[in-house]
Amino acid sequence: MRRASDARTAIARRTLLGLLAAPLASRAGAAAWPDRPVRLLHGFAPGGTADIIARLLAGPVGDALGQPVVVEPRPGAGGNIASAALARAPADGNTLGLLTGGHAVSAAFAQGLTFDPVVDFDFVAMVARYAFVIVVRQDSPLRDLAGLLALARERPGRVTFGSAGVGSTHHLVGEMLNAAAGVQMLHVPYRGDAAGTTALLGGEVTAMVTTSAGVLPHVRAGTLRCLAVSSVRRSALLPDVPTVAEAALPGFEAPTWVGIAAPRGLPPEVIARLHAVVAQVTAAPPMRQRLVELLDGEADGASPEAMRAFVASEIARWRDLIQRQGIRPE
Known part of the structure; x- marks a missing residue:
């Protein structure tokens, strides 16, 4: 009986020492990271x-x-x-x-x-x-975001916006504009920003939700015009472009x-x-x-x-x- 008791005590002692050593081993491993x-x-x-x-x-x-x-x-x-x-x-x-x-x-x-x-x-x-930007062709009669949303109210489902694809963040920002403004712009998906921008330049869609860095060369070349940016602050690269909140929808940020x-x-x-x-x-x-x-x-x-x-x-x-x-x- 005593031998069994001593064996159980030894096992318990080893188990306790193992538990106490585990955090030390973890800290030692973390200190050695990355190896x-x-x-x-x-x-x-x-x-x-x-x-x-x-x-x-x-x-x-x-x-x-x-x-x-x-x-x-x-x-x-x-x-x-x-x-x-x-x-x-x-x-x-x-x-x-x-x-x-x-x-x-x-x-x-x-x-x-x-x-x-x-x-x-x-x-x-x-x-x-x-942020994202809302852009139109330079020759578009739409001069600002308020104008785009007003046109969308007049023509539900006929004003279109392109994005980088169904279920993309770009797509949801466009739908957020729809929800905030109470309009029904029709979403037209493309396979990425570049394809959507090409479609916009070709007149396939009214506007495009995209990234500013991606369309900046076209803006500087005078072929596209930015109506607004989706951030809470103005763009560093496009400081003259208002935010969506400034342009038409106070409190909007995406x-x-x-x-x-x-x-x-x-x-x-x-x-x-x-x-x-x-x-x-x-x-x-x-x-x-x-x-x-x-x-x-x-x-x-x-x-x-x-x-x-x-x-x-x-x-x-x-x-x-x-x-x-x-x-x-x-």
Whole structure:
């Protein structure tokens, strides 16, 4: 009996020592991180905006971490293929993801997701926020956003707006304009911003919801005219263009965003270090200037907690719009 009791005591002692050692091992592992190259996934095609931003960040973030950051595009399903892969990856800090505003839009439609868009991720750091613009051809008789919305009231369903595709953030910003103004502009989807801009130049649609950086060359060439920007503040690249709130709809705000996330369960020390590194990189003047040039956006150093709350609020906002407007993703 005594031998059995001694054996049980020894097992209990080893178990207790193991439990006490676990946090120490976790902290030691976090301190050693990263000990190999870090993958940065994103869900869009190579050469696109998300890919450019990911590669722009990869160099300085890798330098700060002491390991290369390798960008891996996983295009498809509006970014959901990459998000699903990120959610399934080990929560060790060696796999990160670049998320965009499309993450919240896909979550709002909530069709065929194999992951929870909030619960399955640790949100690490916001990178930037940027706006959309409403543009028309330079020879259009529409001179301002108020004029476009007035025409839409006069001709329900006959005034059209193009976007980068059904279920894109661009599409939902156009539908948000419809809802806020009480009009019925008809959505015409295209395969990306470039195709939509070509269609607008060809006179296929009345207006286009797109990114300012994408149409800036046409604006400067005098072939397109910007009516308004969707952000709360005016564009750095188009300072003479009013916001939607200034032009016609007080309180309107619909920016989009880019940020860094990881699989849920990342050690707190790793999250803290990653956030500090990304915030420092995006706050550097050269990077801030590049974000303006690429996105017409501004750096955003929001905390992981603030980013989580923001993404959840964006999902709720788009879900409400989708339900009210009866929008279908296909």
